[in-house]
Amino acid sequence: MHDINPIGIIHSPHYSIEDMPIQPKGASGVEGYALINEKYIAALHDLEGFSHIYLVYSFHKATRTELLVTPFMDKQTRGVFATRSPLRPNHIGLSIVRLKRIEKNKVIVEGIDVLDGTPLLDIKPYIEKFDGVKESVSGWLQASDTEISKKRSDNRFR
Template sequence: MEIILKPIGIIISPFNEKEQTPIQSSRSQAIGRIEVAPEFSDGLQDIEGFSHIILLYVFHCAAKDTLQVRPFLDAQLHGVFSTRYPNRPNPIGLSVVRLLARWENTLEIAGIDVLDGTPLLDIKPYIPEFDVYEASRIGWYASRRQA
């Protein structure tokens, strides 16, 4: 099955180089914008009510995918599906960012961890009751987590 998706907008980021881009939104204070295409503007109704939103996007500058990768935070190889590495069979990324303001089709956001011009596939509200779990295992990351 082939799936064709149409971006709903674009992420405007201060970062143009992968190496200078934060590796996770939770570690980023960077401010940027989302420009939603006018045809999707009705879909933004009520978004201002949420302090955080979930972004789904395409890693459009990803290199060729491999199934085993060395993630940013470890020197060991891991299966790509055990990591957040951008080079993956379907190069889809997910970031939870802070929603600072909205002007019509523009959303000002904080916590950017993507390159400028990243195509945005979807926006969902972040709702702690749905999205926060107490995890009992965090795999290889357990030995790498910051104090």
Template structure:
């Protein structure tokens, strides 16, 4: 069994799945806050030298998954792994975001 411990929480203006853009380009100008738990703050040392960071996160609003999905603006069923659909067997998301401060 693989077990991960959260090291923080991402706070964003998106409060439900329906309002979240499917492509990062559609969220341009949107800012969020990454709150790192105190016991992991030391690991942020030297991060200020970077323009972007990679966030891995648990898609906690996804309740069930399907192996075949109909992507936005597509009429055909596709395999979930060929899409950006969040409802997947392991609800893990990834984003490259600009580091503001």
């Protein structure tokens, strides 16, 4: 197994786990940035050609692991792998955000749903040709009528 070390820190206007967007769609227009460690600046070369990127990060405030959780968008208990809960075994998060620009080691993004101070593990470009799935099915969430853009977090996943 390889060691995983942060490549930077994510900064956002979200300073508390409670009352923040639960997904990037709920953070429309919200700006933040990833401050990349100086030794990784060369790795940002050519990234500005992409409109969107994946941020892979650590849910560093998650204090426990649960195999069954009740997600924000549901009232029923679900397996953690069928949710976006931070209480996963490895506490790894993933968000697709809009890349606005890069200033040296500062990657400025929009649609950020991540807690300020979150360790960034990786960045990958979103590539529609590879990542877009036309016939996807969203499992238990298909039946949900909850408006994702209005849903906010609470303290259930501390």
